[in-house]
Amino acid sequence: MADIEEKKKAKGKSATVCGYPISIFFIVVNEFCERFSYYGMRAVLVLYFKYFLRWDDDFATTIYHTFVALCYLTPILGAIVADSWLGKFKTIVYLSIVYAVGQVILAVSAIHDITDTNKDGTPDNMGFHVALSMVGLILIALGTGGIKPCVAAFGGDQFGDHQEKQRSTFFSIFYLSINAGSLLSTVITPILRAQECGIHTQQKCYPLAFGVPAALMVVAL
Secondary structure: OHHHHHHHHHHHOOOEEOOEEOHHHHHHHHHHHHHHHHHHHHHOHHHHHHHHOOOOHHHHHHHHHHHHHHHHHHHHHHHHHHHHHHOHHHHHHHHHHHHHHHHHHHHHHOOHHHOOOOOOOOOOOHHHHHHHHHHHHHHHHHHHHHHHHHHHHHHHHOOOOOOHHHHHHHHHHHHHHHHHHHHHHHHHHHHHHHOEEOOOOOEEOHHHHHHHHHHHHHHHO
16 A cells, blocks of 8 residues: 555656656557557558568468458457566567567568678578568568557656646647547658668668668667
């Protein structure tokens, strides 16, 4: 009981800016970067499957929707971990690390020069790129889904009982950041993908299209 009272006192004395806890500014920026990362990557994912991995339409669509379904299934896991084991903060941090690693692996998988030993512009070991892509997507699904049930609730926890107005404003800004990140990423990432890059041969720049979302996820972390 004393521990609970101490936590309440600490919350009441936490540093504020314009009446808002400092922590919520980090949470809003985190969510903007995370949504940019997720939707930016997803915007060019089917194109990556079709034109880089050379999968047919049906298989590319199947894998894409399997990935999306997994992203909406893993919040159950994240909620269980947060409520029964780690708590919201540690769950967000640890799964954000998993998320960022997944984004980096996916970006690396799109570098065709890694296995293009004869420098003809075509990867010589496509299985390597497929394996890296699948590992990256599984980690991303675990990360984005795992933190989904935690971030908004964790933001709400930063406010005291006397800050109902600020809490309401926070949720409005929070969801604005989600939609702003999603909108900007779906516009910017295809533009990045349309650039040409490569060491030996110039191709559509999937490493850049995945690399920028990966960098934003590192910033979010």
